[in-house]
Amino acid sequence: MFDFTGKVAVVTGGGGVLCSAFSKALAAHGAKVAVLDLNFAAAQKVAEEIRGAGGVAQAVECNVLDRDSVLQAASKVREVLGVCDILINGAGGNHPRGTLPKEFFEPADLAQGETTFFDLDPEGFRFVFDLNLLGTVIPTQVFGKDMVRKGRGVIINIASMASFRAITRVPAYAAAKAAVANFTQWLAVYLGKTGVRVNAIAPGFFLTQQNYRLLVAEDGSLTPRAQKILAHTPMGRLGKPEELLGTLLWLCDDEASGFVTGAVIPVDGGFLAYAGV
Template sequence: MKTVVITGAGGILCGTLAKALAQHGYQIAVLDLKKEAADAIATEINAAGGKAIGFVANVLEKESLEAARKQINVQLGTCDILINGAGGNHPLGTTSQSFLHEEDLLNTTEGFKTFFDLDAEGISFVFNLNFIGTLLPTQIFSRDMIGKKECSILNISSMNAFTPLTKIPAYSGAKAAVSNFTQWLAVHFSKVGIRVNALAPGFFLTDQNRSLLTHSDGALTPRGTTIIAQTPMGRFGEPEDLISTTLYLCDPASSFVTGVVIPIDGGFSAYSGV
């Protein structure tokens, strides 16, 4: 039985992937910054007949990841597949408007941010969480894969790595770095038999973005309306929409596939708007 390590697995998207992989015979190391969130997903998996254990890990701290790896090796064996799911955005790396207008420089509204007001620490946090938070777990867990067969790494990029979204330069830049790193690492690991690929999800409703895209009654916000208008399939993604591609990229059926970043976005990245 292969062991899958998933970071950020206490969240909606990676929690769904954890449960789906368990249903297909993988044993799951559920990693999250919040132990209770990891344990909740592991409990669901075990109740459904799968095998999973929750572990706490900070993807920005090598010592934390090393400690998790030691526990996983003892309780589940060495890592065969790593899914780097931890990531996210932060308001300090986000502008208030999509476009800069000259009068914005005179706006004194509390919390209003132009490009010139972006916080360097906030931008660093977003970049580190998404890129360094992918690089460090890979350094720690890919060591387990050397000398084994049918091992792979699956990163989580974003469709905004192809064309950046307005307002979120830090997140867009970080996900572009994840895509580039995926290609670089696929080449670097090609001689030791480790495949490296990435998913590029479009717009999925999560705890992080739900209030930005929908009102409390479920109606779309202006930004949510714009997104749906730019999505040819006319809806947000469901967590389950990520499952089939994940299973394919983790399976030996994709043994000659490495270095790809696959958009799962309802056509958003293919649509020019006209």
């Protein structure tokens, strides 16, 4: 159904669990894929797997928070694969410096020396916010300019359940992902007359390298936080990376979703629909 033959797809954060699946899916449907990641070894591994399956891919080291790094990556992509047609802004995530140990504040926390919101490191908060928001804005500025010059293109950002709900313990990440969703809508309007469509996927809860220890205990059982997530997910389980691919491919395909722009699509097992009662 989906054919991206001759198109160039750029996936930032392409070495991660979800974005490596995105990269492989786009390649399997004919796209030439640039796998961008700060971790070059991880990007190389994904690119090698794509080539081993008969696809076309190039690993590129890239820091999405450094405009010069993104410009260099774009130059490499143009040289090896061509001009970007599809941009997946997948780089992002959380960091312990932007995370709190408890879901709820209690006055006794101050006396007991607990780390609370009032102790949160502003630099840690800024890092998480910048990684998710500026890490989306900067690649969009660089690769999006080529798209508007051509008069066509697809930009897909990665939002989150935290874009819609204030997820506990992760104030920086939640604020950043809310900003990503808003930016997606803003940019879709701004580029509405250019032929470039801008949408976002909002994954529910998936097991990744970053959240593994939050969701899985050392003995392999689910943590209380994971159990709470499942209790609020009508399908009663975590998502699988491949369950994001249908939405990804649909949004990338101009024939299938040519009139869709400014949308933030939840893929969440019903999490957003469930009020808890």
